[in-house]
Amino acid sequence: MAPPLLEVTGLSCRRGGRLVFDRLSFALGEGELLALTGRNGSGKTSLLRALAGLTPPHAGTIAWQGADISLDPETWRGRLAWLGHLEGLKGDLTVMENLVFAERLRGGEAGDRLEWALVALDLIGLSAREVRTLSAGQRRRTALARIVLSQAPLWLLDEPLNALDVPAQAAFRTALQRHLAAGGLAIAATHAELGIEGRSLELGPALSSTSPPLGGEAG
Structure with a gap:
Protein backbone atom coordinates (compact mmCIF):
# COMPACT_ATOMS: atom_id res chain seq x y z
CA MET A 1 0.00 0.00 0.00
CA ALA A 2 1.39 3.39 -1.04
CA PRO A 3 2.18 5.83 1.78
CA PRO A 4 -0.14 8.85 2.08
CA LEU A 5 0.78 12.08 0.37
CA LEU A 6 -0.83 14.37 2.94
CA GLU A 7 -0.71 13.68 6.68
CA VAL A 8 -2.34 15.85 9.33
CA THR A 9 -1.39 14.95 12.89
CA GLY A 10 -2.82 16.37 16.13
CA LEU A 11 -3.96 19.60 14.47
CA SER A 12 -5.63 22.24 16.64
CA CYS A 13 -6.83 25.68 15.52
CA ARG A 14 -8.05 28.73 17.40
CA ARG A 15 -10.14 31.58 16.05
CA GLY A 16 -10.79 34.69 18.15
CA GLY A 17 -9.38 32.94 21.19
CA ARG A 18 -11.77 30.00 20.76
CA LEU A 19 -10.61 26.46 20.01
CA VAL A 20 -12.55 25.50 16.87
CA PHE A 21 -11.14 21.98 16.59
CA ASP A 22 -8.60 20.00 18.55
CA ARG A 23 -6.17 17.11 17.92
CA LEU A 24 -7.43 16.41 14.41
CA SER A 25 -5.59 13.70 12.45
CA PHE A 26 -6.11 12.22 9.00
CA ALA A 27 -4.15 11.11 5.94
CA LEU A 28 -4.93 11.19 2.21
CA GLY A 29 -3.35 9.36 -0.69
CA GLU A 30 -3.42 9.75 -4.46
CA GLY A 31 -6.86 10.29 -5.99
CA GLU A 32 -8.66 10.88 -2.69
CA LEU A 33 -11.38 13.43 -2.02
CA LEU A 34 -12.21 14.63 1.50
CA ALA A 35 -15.44 16.57 2.04
CA LEU A 36 -15.51 18.78 5.16
CA THR A 37 -19.00 19.18 6.58
CA GLY A 38 -20.51 20.78 9.67
CA ARG A 39 -22.46 23.82 10.77
CA ASN A 40 -21.28 27.38 10.22
CA GLY A 41 -18.48 28.17 12.66
CA SER A 42 -17.45 24.54 13.08
CA GLY A 43 -13.99 25.17 11.67
CA LYS A 44 -14.18 24.08 8.03
CA THR A 45 -12.65 27.27 6.64
CA SER A 46 -10.14 27.42 9.51
CA LEU A 47 -8.95 23.93 8.60
CA LEU A 48 -8.61 24.82 4.92
CA ARG A 49 -6.67 27.99 5.76
CA ALA A 50 -4.32 26.02 8.02
CA LEU A 51 -3.76 23.47 5.26
CA ALA A 52 -3.06 26.28 2.79
CA GLY A 53 -0.49 27.81 5.14
CA LEU A 54 -2.55 31.00 5.45
CA THR A 55 -3.17 30.59 9.19
CA PRO A 56 -0.69 28.88 11.52
CA PRO A 57 -2.29 26.09 13.56
CA HIS A 58 -2.34 26.28 17.35
CA ALA A 59 -0.76 22.82 17.53
CA GLY A 60 -0.01 19.82 15.37
CA THR A 61 1.71 19.22 12.04
CA ILE A 62 0.84 19.08 8.35
CA ALA A 63 3.20 16.99 6.21
CA TRP A 64 3.47 16.33 2.49
CA GLN A 65 5.28 13.11 1.61
CA GLY A 66 6.60 13.04 5.16
CA ALA A 67 8.02 16.60 5.19
CA ASP A 68 6.55 19.29 7.44
CA ILE A 69 5.11 22.00 5.17
CA SER A 70 6.19 24.74 7.58
CA LEU A 71 9.84 24.03 6.75
CA ASP A 72 9.42 25.11 3.12
CA PRO A 73 6.24 27.20 2.75
CA GLU A 74 7.11 28.48 -0.73
CA THR A 75 7.38 24.99 -2.17
CA TRP A 76 4.16 24.06 -0.37
CA ARG A 77 2.26 26.97 -1.95
CA GLY A 78 3.34 25.69 -5.35
CA ARG A 79 1.74 22.32 -4.65
CA LEU A 80 -1.75 23.58 -3.90
CA ALA A 81 -4.57 25.49 -5.53
CA TRP A 82 -6.79 27.56 -3.23
CA LEU A 83 -10.42 28.61 -3.74
CA GLY A 84 -11.92 30.69 -0.95
CA LEU A 149 -5.47 25.36 -14.96
CA SER A 150 -3.02 25.24 -12.04
CA GLN A 151 -2.29 21.50 -12.28
CA ALA A 152 -1.57 21.63 -8.53
CA PRO A 153 -1.65 18.17 -6.92
CA LEU A 154 -3.81 19.40 -4.01
CA TRP A 155 -7.02 21.41 -4.41
CA LEU A 156 -8.37 23.22 -1.34
CA LEU A 157 -11.93 24.35 -2.03
CA ASP A 158 -14.23 26.39 0.21
CA GLU A 159 -17.86 25.89 -0.88
CA PRO A 160 -16.95 25.27 -4.54
CA LEU A 161 -20.60 24.87 -5.62
CA ASN A 162 -21.62 28.34 -4.40
CA ALA A 163 -23.55 30.33 -7.06
CA LEU A 164 -23.26 27.53 -9.64
CA ASP A 165 -26.30 26.43 -11.62
CA VAL A 166 -26.92 22.76 -12.42
CA PRO A 167 -24.88 22.64 -15.67
CA ALA A 168 -21.96 24.46 -14.00
CA GLN A 169 -22.05 22.04 -11.06
CA ALA A 170 -21.86 19.14 -13.50
CA ALA A 171 -18.90 20.78 -15.29
CA PHE A 172 -17.09 21.23 -11.97
CA ARG A 173 -17.70 17.60 -11.00
CA THR A 174 -16.26 16.41 -14.32
CA ALA A 175 -13.14 18.55 -13.81
CA LEU A 176 -12.74 17.32 -10.24
CA GLN A 177 -13.15 13.68 -11.26
CA ARG A 178 -10.47 14.16 -13.91
CA HIS A 179 -8.14 15.66 -11.29
CA LEU A 180 -8.70 12.74 -8.92
CA ALA A 181 -8.32 10.15 -11.67
CA ALA A 182 -4.91 11.65 -12.48
CA GLY A 183 -3.82 11.05 -8.86
CA GLY A 184 -4.62 14.49 -7.49
CA LEU A 185 -6.10 15.20 -4.04
CA ALA A 186 -8.95 17.52 -3.09
CA ILE A 187 -10.34 18.78 0.21
CA ALA A 188 -13.61 20.68 -0.02
CA ALA A 189 -15.67 22.42 2.65
CA THR A 190 -19.28 22.11 1.60
CA HIS A 191 -22.88 22.29 2.73
CA ALA A 192 -24.02 20.58 -0.48
CA GLU A 193 -23.51 17.07 -1.80
CA LEU A 194 -20.51 17.07 -4.11
CA GLY A 195 -21.86 14.09 -5.99
CA ILE A 196 -18.48 12.35 -6.13
CA GLU A 197 -17.41 9.32 -4.13
CA GLY A 198 -14.96 10.19 -1.37
CA ARG A 199 -14.44 10.40 2.35
CA SER A 200 -16.07 12.93 4.65
CA LEU A 201 -15.18 14.61 7.90
CA GLU A 202 -17.80 16.38 10.00
CA LEU A 203 -16.50 19.18 12.20
CA GLY A 204 -18.46 20.26 15.23
CA PRO A 205 -19.22 19.38 18.84
CA ALA A 206 -19.15 15.69 17.92
CA LEU A 207 -16.56 14.95 15.25
CA SER A 208 -17.47 12.06 13.00
CA SER A 209 -16.25 10.59 9.75
CA THR A 210 -17.05 7.93 7.18
CA SER A 211 -15.12 4.70 6.86
CA PRO A 212 -12.18 4.51 6.94
CA PRO A 213 -12.04 6.55 10.16
CA LEU A 214 -10.07 9.78 10.12
CA GLY A 215 -9.64 10.20 13.85
CA GLY A 216 -9.48 13.36 15.93
CA GLU A 217 -11.58 15.37 18.33
CA ALA A 218 -13.35 18.69 18.10
CA GLY A 219 -13.67 21.30 20.78
Whole structure:
Protein backbone atom coordinates (compact mmCIF):
# COMPACT_ATOMS: atom_id res chain seq x y z
CA MET A 1 0.00 0.00 0.00
CA ALA A 2 1.39 3.39 -1.04
CA PRO A 3 2.18 5.83 1.78
CA PRO A 4 -0.14 8.85 2.08
CA LEU A 5 0.78 12.08 0.37
CA LEU A 6 -0.83 14.37 2.94
CA GLU A 7 -0.71 13.68 6.68
CA VAL A 8 -2.34 15.85 9.33
CA THR A 9 -1.39 14.95 12.89
CA GLY A 10 -2.82 16.37 16.13
CA LEU A 11 -3.96 19.60 14.47
CA SER A 12 -5.63 22.24 16.64
CA CYS A 13 -6.83 25.68 15.52
CA ARG A 14 -8.05 28.73 17.40
CA ARG A 15 -10.14 31.58 16.05
CA GLY A 16 -10.79 34.69 18.15
CA GLY A 17 -9.38 32.94 21.19
CA ARG A 18 -11.77 30.00 20.76
CA LEU A 19 -10.61 26.46 20.01
CA VAL A 20 -12.55 25.50 16.87
CA PHE A 21 -11.14 21.98 16.59
CA ASP A 22 -8.60 20.00 18.55
CA ARG A 23 -6.17 17.11 17.92
CA LEU A 24 -7.43 16.41 14.41
CA SER A 25 -5.59 13.70 12.45
CA PHE A 26 -6.11 12.22 9.00
CA ALA A 27 -4.15 11.11 5.94
CA LEU A 28 -4.93 11.19 2.21
CA GLY A 29 -3.35 9.36 -0.69
CA GLU A 30 -3.42 9.75 -4.46
CA GLY A 31 -6.86 10.29 -5.99
CA GLU A 32 -8.66 10.88 -2.69
CA LEU A 33 -11.38 13.43 -2.02
CA LEU A 34 -12.21 14.63 1.50
CA ALA A 35 -15.44 16.57 2.04
CA LEU A 36 -15.51 18.78 5.16
CA THR A 37 -19.00 19.18 6.58
CA GLY A 38 -20.51 20.78 9.67
CA ARG A 39 -22.46 23.82 10.77
CA ASN A 40 -21.28 27.38 10.22
CA GLY A 41 -18.48 28.17 12.66
CA SER A 42 -17.45 24.54 13.08
CA GLY A 43 -13.99 25.17 11.67
CA LYS A 44 -14.18 24.08 8.03
CA THR A 45 -12.65 27.27 6.64
CA SER A 46 -10.14 27.42 9.51
CA LEU A 47 -8.95 23.93 8.60
CA LEU A 48 -8.61 24.82 4.92
CA ARG A 49 -6.67 27.99 5.76
CA ALA A 50 -4.32 26.02 8.02
CA LEU A 51 -3.76 23.47 5.26
CA ALA A 52 -3.06 26.28 2.79
CA GLY A 53 -0.49 27.81 5.14
CA LEU A 54 -2.55 31.00 5.45
CA THR A 55 -3.17 30.59 9.19
CA PRO A 56 -0.69 28.88 11.52
CA PRO A 57 -2.29 26.09 13.56
CA HIS A 58 -2.34 26.28 17.35
CA ALA A 59 -0.76 22.82 17.53
CA GLY A 60 -0.01 19.82 15.37
CA THR A 61 1.71 19.22 12.04
CA ILE A 62 0.84 19.08 8.35
CA ALA A 63 3.20 16.99 6.21
CA TRP A 64 3.47 16.33 2.49
CA GLN A 65 5.28 13.11 1.61
CA GLY A 66 6.60 13.04 5.16
CA ALA A 67 8.02 16.60 5.19
CA ASP A 68 6.55 19.29 7.44
CA ILE A 69 5.11 22.00 5.17
CA SER A 70 6.19 24.74 7.58
CA LEU A 71 9.84 24.03 6.75
CA ASP A 72 9.42 25.11 3.12
CA PRO A 73 6.24 27.20 2.75
CA GLU A 74 7.11 28.48 -0.73
CA THR A 75 7.38 24.99 -2.17
CA TRP A 76 4.16 24.06 -0.37
CA ARG A 77 2.26 26.97 -1.95
CA GLY A 78 3.34 25.69 -5.35
CA ARG A 79 1.74 22.32 -4.65
CA LEU A 80 -1.75 23.58 -3.90
CA ALA A 81 -4.57 25.49 -5.53
CA TRP A 82 -6.79 27.56 -3.23
CA LEU A 83 -10.42 28.61 -3.74
CA GLY A 84 -11.92 30.69 -0.95
CA HIS A 85 -15.30 32.37 -0.52
CA LEU A 86 -13.91 35.29 -2.53
CA GLU A 87 -12.92 34.42 -6.09
CA GLY A 88 -9.60 36.34 -6.05
CA LEU A 89 -10.13 37.76 -9.55
CA LYS A 90 -9.26 41.15 -11.00
CA GLY A 91 -12.43 42.85 -12.18
CA ASP A 92 -10.83 44.98 -14.89
CA LEU A 93 -9.18 42.00 -16.57
CA THR A 94 -10.99 39.61 -18.87
CA VAL A 95 -11.64 36.00 -17.98
CA MET A 96 -8.71 34.88 -20.13
CA GLU A 97 -6.40 37.59 -18.79
CA ASN A 98 -7.21 36.54 -15.21
CA LEU A 99 -6.28 32.94 -15.95
CA VAL A 100 -3.05 33.88 -17.72
CA PHE A 101 -2.14 36.26 -14.89
CA ALA A 102 -2.79 33.57 -12.27
CA GLU A 103 -0.47 31.14 -14.03
CA ARG A 104 2.28 33.73 -14.28
CA LEU A 105 1.98 34.35 -10.54
CA ARG A 106 2.56 30.61 -10.10
CA GLY A 107 5.71 30.94 -12.20
CA GLY A 108 4.39 29.15 -15.28
CA GLU A 109 2.66 29.64 -18.60
CA ALA A 110 -0.88 28.54 -19.38
CA GLY A 111 -0.06 27.25 -22.88
CA ASP A 112 -2.44 24.70 -24.38
CA ARG A 113 -4.01 24.10 -20.97
CA LEU A 114 -5.75 27.49 -21.12
CA GLU A 115 -8.26 26.36 -23.73
CA TRP A 116 -8.91 23.15 -21.79
CA ALA A 117 -9.69 25.12 -18.62
CA LEU A 118 -12.03 27.47 -20.51
CA VAL A 119 -13.83 24.55 -22.13
CA ALA A 120 -14.02 22.58 -18.88
CA LEU A 121 -15.98 25.36 -17.15
CA ASP A 122 -17.89 26.47 -20.28
CA LEU A 123 -16.15 29.85 -20.45
CA ILE A 124 -15.13 30.03 -24.12
CA GLY A 125 -17.95 32.45 -24.91
CA LEU A 126 -17.02 34.63 -21.91
CA SER A 127 -13.24 34.59 -22.29
CA ALA A 128 -13.05 38.19 -23.62
CA ARG A 129 -15.47 39.63 -21.03
CA GLU A 130 -14.17 41.70 -18.13
CA VAL A 131 -14.79 39.88 -14.87
CA ARG A 132 -16.60 42.87 -13.34
CA THR A 133 -19.37 42.38 -15.94
CA LEU A 134 -20.00 38.75 -15.02
CA SER A 135 -22.68 37.24 -12.82
CA ALA A 136 -21.79 35.61 -9.50
CA GLY A 137 -22.00 32.15 -11.09
CA GLN A 138 -19.80 33.15 -14.02
CA ARG A 139 -17.18 34.57 -11.67
CA ARG A 140 -17.23 31.35 -9.66
CA ARG A 141 -16.71 29.34 -12.84
CA THR A 142 -13.75 31.57 -13.72
CA ALA A 143 -12.23 30.98 -10.28
CA LEU A 144 -12.71 27.22 -10.70
CA ALA A 145 -11.09 27.39 -14.14
CA ARG A 146 -8.05 28.92 -12.40
CA ILE A 147 -7.92 25.87 -10.11
CA VAL A 148 -8.18 23.47 -13.07
CA LEU A 149 -5.47 25.36 -14.96
CA SER A 150 -3.02 25.24 -12.04
CA GLN A 151 -2.29 21.50 -12.28
CA ALA A 152 -1.57 21.63 -8.53
CA PRO A 153 -1.65 18.17 -6.92
CA LEU A 154 -3.81 19.40 -4.01
CA TRP A 155 -7.02 21.41 -4.41
CA LEU A 156 -8.37 23.22 -1.34
CA LEU A 157 -11.93 24.35 -2.03
CA ASP A 158 -14.23 26.39 0.21
CA GLU A 159 -17.86 25.89 -0.88
CA PRO A 160 -16.95 25.27 -4.54
CA LEU A 161 -20.60 24.87 -5.62
CA ASN A 162 -21.62 28.34 -4.40
CA ALA A 163 -23.55 30.33 -7.06
CA LEU A 164 -23.26 27.53 -9.64
CA ASP A 165 -26.30 26.43 -11.62
CA VAL A 166 -26.92 22.76 -12.42
CA PRO A 167 -24.88 22.64 -15.67
CA ALA A 168 -21.96 24.46 -14.00
CA GLN A 169 -22.05 22.04 -11.06
CA ALA A 170 -21.86 19.14 -13.50
CA ALA A 171 -18.90 20.78 -15.29
CA PHE A 172 -17.09 21.23 -11.97
CA ARG A 173 -17.70 17.60 -11.00
CA THR A 174 -16.26 16.41 -14.32
CA ALA A 175 -13.14 18.55 -13.81
CA LEU A 176 -12.74 17.32 -10.24
CA GLN A 177 -13.15 13.68 -11.26
CA ARG A 178 -10.47 14.16 -13.91
CA HIS A 179 -8.14 15.66 -11.29
CA LEU A 180 -8.70 12.74 -8.92
CA ALA A 181 -8.32 10.15 -11.67
CA ALA A 182 -4.91 11.65 -12.48
CA GLY A 183 -3.82 11.05 -8.86
CA GLY A 184 -4.62 14.49 -7.49
CA LEU A 185 -6.10 15.20 -4.04
CA ALA A 186 -8.95 17.52 -3.09
CA ILE A 187 -10.34 18.78 0.21
CA ALA A 188 -13.61 20.68 -0.02
CA ALA A 189 -15.67 22.42 2.65
CA THR A 190 -19.28 22.11 1.60
CA HIS A 191 -22.88 22.29 2.73
CA ALA A 192 -24.02 20.58 -0.48
CA GLU A 193 -23.51 17.07 -1.80
CA LEU A 194 -20.51 17.07 -4.11
CA GLY A 195 -21.86 14.09 -5.99
CA ILE A 196 -18.48 12.35 -6.13
CA GLU A 197 -17.41 9.32 -4.13
CA GLY A 198 -14.96 10.19 -1.37
CA ARG A 199 -14.44 10.40 2.35
CA SER A 200 -16.07 12.93 4.65
CA LEU A 201 -15.18 14.61 7.90
CA GLU A 202 -17.80 16.38 10.00
CA LEU A 203 -16.50 19.18 12.20
CA GLY A 204 -18.46 20.26 15.23
CA PRO A 205 -19.22 19.38 18.84
CA ALA A 206 -19.15 15.69 17.92
CA LEU A 207 -16.56 14.95 15.25
CA SER A 208 -17.47 12.06 13.00
CA SER A 209 -16.25 10.59 9.75
CA THR A 210 -17.05 7.93 7.18
CA SER A 211 -15.12 4.70 6.86
CA PRO A 212 -12.18 4.51 6.94
CA PRO A 213 -12.04 6.55 10.16
CA LEU A 214 -10.07 9.78 10.12
CA GLY A 215 -9.64 10.20 13.85
CA GLY A 216 -9.48 13.36 15.93
CA GLU A 217 -11.58 15.37 18.33
CA ALA A 218 -13.35 18.69 18.10
CA GLY A 219 -13.67 21.30 20.78
